[in-house]
Amino acid sequence: MAQSQEWADLPLPVGGHRDFQTISTFAQAVGLSASALRQYGENGLLPPADVEERTGYRYYAPQQQQRAIWIRRLRDAGLDMGRIRLVLAGDAAQADVVLTEWLRDIRDRSMSAEALVADLKLSLRSGSGANPIQRTRARFDAAVLTAALRQVRTAAAAGDLHFDGVLVEIDSRSAAVVATDRYLLMARTEVAREVEGPPARVRLDPTIVFPWLRGRWDVELVVDMAVGRDGGVREAAVRLEDAEGEALVVPQGKDRFPTVHRLLRGGRGSSGRFRFGREELDTFIAGADDAGLLLTADGSGTGVLTSGSRHLAGTTGGEPCALRVSGQVLGRVVDAALGNEVICDVVGPDEPIEWRAPAQPDFAAVMMAQPG
Numbered sequence: 001m002a003q004s005q006e007w008a009d010l011p012l013p014v015g016g017h018r019d020f021q022t023i024s025t026f027a028q029a030v031g032l033s034a035s036a037l038r039q040y041g042e043n044g045l046l047p048p049a050d051v052e053e054r055t056g057y058r059y060y061a062p063q064q065q066q067r068a069i070w071i072r073r074l075r076d077a078g079l080d081m082g083r084i085r086l087v088l089a090g091d092a093a094q095a096d097v098v099l100t101e102w103l104r105d106i107r108d109r110s111m112s113a114e115a116l117v118a119d120l121k122l123s124l125r126s127g128s129g130a131n132p133i134q135r136t137r138a139r140f141d142a143a144v145l146t147a148a149l150r151q152v153r154t155a156a157a158a159g160d161l162h163f164d165g166v167l168v169e170i171d172s173r174s175a176a177v178v179a180t181d182r183y184l185l186m187a188r189t190e191v192a193r194e195v196e197g198p199p200a201r202v203r204l205d206p207t208i209v210f211p212w213l214r215g216r217w218d219v220e221l222v223v224d225m226a227v228g229r230d231g232g233v234r235e236a237a238v239r240l241e242d243a244e245g246e247a248l249v250v251p252q253g254k255d256r257f258p259t260v261h262r263l264l265r266g267g268r269g270s271s272g273r274f275r276f277g278r279e280e281l282d283t284f285i286a287g288a289d290d291a292g293l294l295l296t297a298d299g300s301g302t303g304v305l306t307s308g309s310r311h312l313a314g315t316t317g318g319e320p321c322a323l324r325v326s327g328q329v330l331g332r333v334v335d336a337a338l339g340n341e342v343i344c345d346v347v348g349p350d351e352p353i354e355w356r357a358p359a360q361p362d363f364a365a366v367m368m369a370q371p372g
Helices: 023-030 034-042 062-077 081-087 092-127 142-155 206-213 278-286 327-336
Strands: 058-060 133-141 166-170 175-180 184-188 194-196 200-204 218-227 233-242 247-249 272-277 293-297 302-307 310-318 321-325 341-346 353-357 360-367
Touching (some): 023 058, 034 058, 142 175, 142 218, 142 327, 184 327, 200 206, 272 293, 278 310
Antiparallel strands (some): 133 194, 166 175, 166 200, 175 184, 218 233, 233 247, 272 310, 341 353, 353 360
């Protein structure tokens, strides 16, 4: 019998015959066909431990079962023979690189397939006349979109984003990126470079989007909407595309966000405006008590933020007012804002309070006053 060298030194059990298995017995034990084992033997991936010279019968050692099972599992998962050979070569670092690249390929193919299926479903519905398809495209600088997503995520305490993600609200001119945790809403309102198509609203999950945006330059947010007879969106297929045509399908959930472009006033209709130095405000909030901050104006041009016996003076214009705000929530506004100043526009005790940073006109944060 012609024995493979690696099995030549196996001890001989009683009777003088090694504890080898026939190809059929071994195939049944590892879940492979005999023809597959012959193929793996011929290409060197899994040579038999012994071959009978006269008959050509192949025999396998029990110690080979684990390798055979790994080959079967890797083949079932979709790895080609070349990659399997590298993975099982014994070099752990090499196997890690090969498997990581393979997983990346799988994700890319899956995203392309999801985009294809979503487009085809919408196209079929449109072709039947049931729900016409409208397409909206918003073009972004990937770095700007990433920065906007990171900035508005500050609205969420401990990362607890309400509505399961960040809203991108697209109108005829630009796109607003919005996040909220129900107590504070933050928005960047002029993020897109260019918009084509009707208004659209989509939800982005930062944990999915951030890795895909990394290393890319220009990206498009493509929204295909199946529109009902009443003009309402029945279904939407959403994806991000880069300049090379690689796409990330973005799952969508139920849209429960407020209409942000209408919510943000930009100072219009406010009865009072407060202006504070950002650094001084940050220091003041850090030492505030848990009772909240009292924001007051007497109509003389001076605005005061009070916490217990501590006071921070700022400038103000407009009517007298007194509002209590959460120091914790306001702290997140100050953390997210850019520049040396923050501005607060007040309409009334039951209306949202809007904070802005003059150094970044497209940034806004909205919070409600506390009772009392």
